[in-house]
Amino acid sequence: MGCLAYDADYAIGHGHQTTVRLLGFLDPYKRHLALALVLVIVSSAASLAQPYLVKIAIDEGVSAGDYGRLTFAAVAIAASLLVFAVASWAQTLLMSWVGQRLLLDVRTRLFTHLQSLSMEYFDRESLGRIISRLTSDVSALNEVLTQGLVGAIADLVVLIGIVAVMFQMSPRLTLLTFVMLPLMMVAARFFTVASRDAYRRVRLAIADLNSALAEDIVGMRVIQAFRREDRNRAGFEAVNRALLASARRSVLISSTVMPGIDVFQALGAALVLWFGGRWVLGADSPEMTVGVLTAFILYIERFFEPIRELMSRYDTLQAATAAGERIFQLLDTRPRIVDRPNAIALDSVRGDVYLDHVTFGYDPTEPVLRDVTIRAARGQRVALVGETGAGKSTIARLIARFYDPQEGVVRLDGHDVRQLTIATLRRHVASVPQDPFLFSGTIEDNLLFGRPDATADDVRAVARAIGLDAALAGLPDGYSTQVEERGSGLSVGQRQLVSIGRALLADPAVLILDEA
Numbered sequence: 001m002g003c004l005a006y007d008a009d010y011a012i013g014h015g016h017q018t019t020v021r022l023l024g025f026l027d028p029y030k031r032h033l034a035l036a037l038v039l040v041i042v043s044s045a046a047s048l049a050q051p052y053l054v055k056i057a058i059d060e061g062v063s064a065g066d067y068g069r070l071t072f073a074a075v076a077i078a079a080s081l082l083v084f085a086v087a088s089w090a091q092t093l094l095m096s097w098v099g100q101r102l103l104l105d106v107r108t109r110l111f112t113h114l115q116s117l118s119m120e121y122f123d124r125e126s127l128g129r130i131i132s133r134l135t136s137d138v139s140a141l142n143e144v145l146t147q148g149l150v151g152a153i154a155d156l157v158v159l160i161g162i163v164a165v166m167f168q169m170s171p172r173l174t175l176l177t178f179v180m181l182p183l184m185m186v187a188a189r190f191f192t193v194a195s196r197d198a199y200r201r202v203r204l205a206i207a208d209l210n211s212a213l214a215e216d217i218v219g220m221r222v223i224q225a226f227r228r229e230d231r232n233r234a235g236f237e238a239v240n241r242a243l244l245a246s247a248r249r250s251v252l253i254s255s256t257v258m259p260g261i262d263v264f265q266a267l268g269a270a271l272v273l274w275f276g277g278r279w280v281l282g283a284d285s286p287e288m289t290v291g292v293l294t295a296f297i298l299y300i301e302r303f304f305e306p307i308r309e310l311m312s313r314y315d316t317l318q319a320a321t322a323a324g325e326r327i328f329q330l331l332d333t334r335p336r337i338v339d340r341p342n343a344i345a346l347d348s349v350r351g352d353v354y355l356d357h358v359t360f361g362y363d364p365t366e367p368v369l370r371d372v373t374i375r376a377a378r379g380q381r382v383a384l385v386g387e388t389g390a391g392k393s394t395i396a397r398l399i400a401r402f403y404d405p406q407e408g409v410v411r412l413d414g415h416d417v418r419q420l421t422i423a424t425l426r427r428h429v430a431s432v433p434q435d436p437f438l439f440s441g442t443i444e445d446n447l448l449f450g451r452p453d454a455t456a457d458d459v460r461a462v463a464r465a466i467g468l469d470a471a472l473a474g475l476p477d478g479y480s481t482q483v484e485e486r487g488s489g490l491s492v493g494q495r496q497l498v499s500i501g502r503a504l505l506a507d508p509a510v511l512i513l514d515e516a
């Protein structure tokens with residue numbers, strides 16, 4: 001199902017450039033980030049203090065028989081726990097809010113951009129893929145840009161803090177802890193590469209699933225009419241199973257990572273316990289105390305945790321970078337049809353249409369129209385008759401400048417339409433497309449689509465003129481009848497009349513009726 005075609009999309013390299021651009025999304029939230037960072041440092045410090053306080057309790061309280069010191073350590077532990085809880089609660093809340101806000105920003109930006117793109121983009125891009133950009137890809141960004149970024153800094157702070165405290169307590173034991181690091185790094189590197197690949201395949205499969213789903217839902221009536229349920233279910237099941245297979249692989253890898261790294265962590269702890277215990281007993285190094293050893297064991301877990309976190313964050317970063325690349329690819333797609341720098345805006349238009357030796361193909365190498373010349377002066381009605389696929393609808397699209405011809409000129413009132421602003425053109429040229437598309441809302445909403453400020457009288461006048469009045473007579477709610485998505489609930493004829501009314505109400509100088 002289009003797998004190969006999509007592959008190119010998912011195979012883009014992970015440039016630093018993308019990461020930098022992604023960080024740009026955070027620009028409006030610098031203050032929030034700074035505050036979150038402060039909270040992170042406070043909560044990390046509070047959490048780091050605990051094992052050290054345990055050491056004080058054991059060495060200076062219990063071993064030295066000092067009740068005061070013991071009480072101090074216990075109260076300090078309770079206080080640090082409280083600080084930790086409050087600071088990490090505030091930080092999580094803050095970054096989650098920023099994250100949701102960021103999702104809103106990016107989705108709005110993408111949607112706005114989408115609206116600026118030319119038909120040629122929508123011709124080649126599938127609905128499912130576009131929706132994936134605005135939903136799952138955007139969500140993937142959020143995770144890494146907010147929690148991920150602050151979390152990574154927190155991990156680094158904790159790591160540096162722990163190493164400093166451990167070194168201060170016992171450099172020897174600290175070095176012993178480091179023994180496991182290279183092994184962990186190698187293992188992590190292996191998993192990272194494997195899981196990146198697996199994750200990409202999952203995204204690929206999700207995009208395929210979305211595309212298949214979007215198509216089957218839109219075409220459900222045709223599926224049922226031709227009794228294609230079984231075959232389309234088989235088709236759907238194929239993409240569905242492909243998703244299962246890739247998800248299983250991804251899950252296998254991601255669920256192996258943590259236990260795998262746990263093994264090294266446990267070995268590290270055992271090593272420290274064994275050597276440290278011998279040193280406490282006076283075997284080689286007499287200065288080790290029980291308190292230090294206990295604190296060390298407690299620190300080891302906290303030491304490996306940020307390392308594990310950083311590695312998995314790296315993974316999320318990769319995923320987000322891939323999502324970011326697809327988002328930027330959309331944002332970087334330039335519309336083909338744009339206003340020229342000195343485009344002319346016309347207040348009124350006579351409505352003389354002139355196709356001057358126009359050659360055009362959706363694919364420039366395969367012309368659909370060859371050297372076509374048509375004139376339609378103001379007040380004239382010109383009918384184009386031709387076989388299906390001859391290019392009648394294409395001519396309509398060229399007049400409204402949804403595409404530009406490869407050769408020749410389309411003129412409106414003598415102006416090359418490329419010299420006019422798109423707003424002028426679309427204001428004065430209205431078309432009733434071959435497949436009338438209505439939006440959810442009332443019939444009246446749909447009629448007012450092109451001229452929201454029209455009065456109720458204008459609407460009635462147009463409706464009478466085209467017989468829409470009579471056609472809607474049977475509907476209990478008349479103009480207030482709710483039209484569902486894509487106009488379901490109305491007959492095709494009614495839909496087409498509404499579509500004609502919508503075009504007429506916009507009061508265009510040029511009206512194009514495509515098989516209407």
Ligand SMILES: Nc1ncnc2c1ncn2[C@@H]1O[C@H](COP(=O)(O)OP(=O)(O)O)[C@@H](O)[C@H]1O
Nearest residue numbers: 123362368386387388389390391392393394395
């Ligand atoms: N969006 C499109 N992308 C690529 N080719 C298209 C597109 N729309 C139409 N075509 C092709 O252009 C030709 C003319 O189509 P069209 O103008 O719709 O014909 P008509 O309206 O006369 O039936 C057809 O061969 C069709 O395959």
Ligand SMILES: [Mg+2]
Nearest residue numbers: 392393434514
């Ligand atoms: Mg047509």
